[in-house]
Amino acid sequence: MLGTHLTFPSSNSKFQIQMTNHTTKILIIGSGSAGCTAAIYAARAGLSPIMVHGMQPGGQLTITTDVENYPGFEHAVQGGWLMEQMEKQAANVGTNIIHDTIKSVDFSKRPFIAVGESEDSYIADAVIIATGATARWLGIDSEQKFSGFGVSACATCDGFFYKNKEVVVIGGGNSAVEEALYLANIASKVTLVHRRDSLRAEKIAQERLFANSKISMVWDSAVEEFVGTEEPTSLTAVRLKNLKTGDVSELKTDGAFIAIGHSPNTELFKGIITLDSDNYIVTEKGSTKTNIAGVFAAGDVQDKIFRQAVTAAGTGCMAALEAEKFLAGH
Ligand code: NDP
Numbered sequence: 001m002l003g004t005h006l007t008f009p010s011s012n013s014k015f016q017i018q019m020t021n022h023t024t025k026i027l028i029i030g031s032g033s034a035g036c037t038a039a040i041y042a043a044r045a046g047l048s049p050i051m052v053h054g055m056q057p058g059g060q061l062t063i064t065t066d067v068e069n070y071p072g073f074e075h076a077v078q079g080g081w082l083m084e085q086m087e088k089q090a091a092n093v094g095t096n097i098i099h100d101t102i103k104s105v106d107f108s109k110r111p112f113i114a115v116g117e118s119e120d121s122y123i124a125d126a127v128i129i130a131t132g133a134t135a136r137w138l139g140i141d142s143e144q145k146f147s148g149f150g151v152s153a154c155a156t157c158d159g160f161f162y163k164n165k166e167v168v169v170i171g172g173g174n175s176a177v178e179e180a181l182y183l184a185n186i187a188s189k190v191t192l193v194h195r196r197d198s199l200r201a202e203k204i205a206q207e208r209l210f211a212n213s214k215i216s217m218v219w220d221s222a223v224e225e226f227v228g229t230e231e232p233t234s235l236t237a238v239r240l241k242n243l244k245t246g247d248v249s250e251l252k253t254d255g256a257f258i259a260i261g262h263s264p265n266t267e268l269f270k271g272i273i274t275l276d277s278d279n280y281i282v283t284e285k286g287s288t289k290t291n292i293a294g295v296f297a298a299g300d301v302q303d304k305i306f307r308q309a310v311t312a313a314g315t316g317c318m319a320a321l322e323a324e325k326f327l328a329g330h
Contacts, residue, residue: 032059150235
């Protein structure tokens, strides 16, 4: 698997840049639940994959706390721990896991070539892209302070903890409306805060939202600050500014869900692989095949609807099986 070491002396002879060529049948880019599952399946098929970690080893689950909806555990487990286990499982069955971040790819011919921040090259017969997506945040300081302590970017993950409590959802697209409707089944009251006076979400979703007696709207408003206690760190309210009148008010809440969209991590693939209008990788229906034969995409980088660890793991499995079949045919 490990190829040649190339040593380049610099003009200053004390320093040398060492680059390595890694060759593999399958290169997996990304190490969240899609990447790890792809690695487990590819390794067990005897394909000795290389999985390159990326900027956020373990992916989005590593920034959540309790995970209660990943099957197999009687009680909640910590997201970080779950990803450690997946990675260890991938390593134990034969994945070569490398701490690097891919910075460029050449998919114009096979074998494919990817180059890491380390300057190492990865030469692969097939590639599985599992670089995930990043939830967009409002970007105010108090948001990070209360993240995991009342502020969340995933209602499906954290909504359960707000049974019969009051929550706020921020956003006006399909995600915000779906999260508000989901939370209305759990919480006692849901307030949807949107920065304009109309929603971007589909009409049918809006109709459901407006018909739900547990949900109320705050229009034309932005969150100025998340407010709460220090010890224990816990959210108690959101400070809102009406963008039309300038009025500032505080809305008491137990939880706040940011639903202002996700950005798929596809910057690297722009102009190389077919992306949709939201920059998600386009895969064939019912498959993880991209427009390039031998390059597959799994997990949130190609899924803007479900975005769950378990669905990402599912498509990771599909990608490994499809890559295996592709390699067998070539
Ligand atoms: P969208 O980009 O559609 O919507 C984001 C929303 O957040 C917009 O209403 C936007 O406001 C608001 N927003 C953005 N930035 C800020 C900010 N800084 N402060 C306050 N509000 C902000 O993202 P979604 O995640 O909702 O959807 C992404 C894509 O996925 C869409 O194509 C959507 O249709 C699709 N999707 C489909 C689903 C389904 O079919 N079941 C489910 C979920 C998503 P503004 O409107 O003013 O721009």
